């Protein structure tokens with residue numbers, strides 16, 4: 427579906443880089459978040475000036491999964507990271523530094539292209555093989571986010587590749603290598619996670635191999651008034667796992683014990699987070715965690731998020747092996763069609779899609795989760 431005429435003419439729809447190129451010195455009103463939703467930059471600054479890191483996420487060394495003497499211990503730390511945090515970092519993940527660097531550089535250069543070239547990929551069809559856009563959910567957002575994105579649909583890779591941008595020259599090749607390697611990592615990690623849940627052999631690994639895979643290249647330009655807006659609002663990701671590659675500029679925050687805490691990028695690591703589908707599949711044992719992105723006044727930030735799940739036409743439901751009289755089923759079945767309908771019709775802030783899949787008795791006993799609009803820090 428092409429962009430509607432009205433959307434084409436709205437300046438916000440052209441994205442934040444375009445806006446910055448026009449030489450603005452303040453944040454237009456469309457991007458100003460209501461006061462309780464804005465980042466508390468004083469708090470962030472105070473934390474990063476103190477010697478204590480903002481948050482030490484668990485670090486899992488994936489090379490130890492291959493070591494028969496260390497595998498059991500590594501699985502235990504993986505299970506703990508999934509249960510206690512929903513977010514962790516992985517090192518020795520098998521994706522070469524060259525591929526990582528090529529991906530970040532290619533992404534950065536895409537956003538440096540003239541607006542007209544980037545605009546060729548604008549589309550409001552969420553299933554398009556390639557989609558350039560802005561904000562979070564630009565057709566329904568009440569406040570725009572300080573973010574432009576390029577989404578590359580990576581499954582099946584061989585047939586979609588040809589639709590990806592041919593400029594800058596090496597972006598397609600870099601994205602292909604990164605997509606192949608993150609898919610392998612996803613499969614290895616899902617095998618390990620199934621084992622931590624006592625489900626090895628229950629779920630076909632092939633279904634993850636052929637599962638949906640979306641790569642999101644995020645661009646957060648430097649912002650003249652970063653404390654008025656957000657790069658991404660509080661949200662959770664829909665899939666099983668998301669891998670986030672950060673370019674070294676901080677910005678990612680996760681909600682931890684009711685507070686927003688900054689995730690410091692560790693060199694050569696990838697951030698992994700649990701998505702809604704894994705929360706449903708594990709019947710709530712592993713939690714998909716709210717996160718958001720802050721912007722800053724001096725540095726453009728690039729991040730690459732890879733979202734992985736089962737194939738698009740699959741239904742996601744709690745694994746029957748994880749349901750018994752002590753562990754009642756907590757979530758309804760869900761599928762991508764339901765998620766996409768929800769996304770295109772709602773201003774999806776917070777974990778509202780996941781909440782909509784909770785069975786009604788849990789909705790009553792465990793009312794909606796923490797959200798920044800309700801919980802001021």
Ligand SMILES: O=C(O)CCC(=O)C(=O)O
Nearest residue numbers: 642644670678719729731
């Ligand atoms: O930029 C980041 O660090 C996170 C991006 C993110 O949450 C997403 O693309 O879903």
Ligand SMILES: [Fe+2]
Nearest residue numbers: 661662663717
């Ligand atoms: Fe996310």
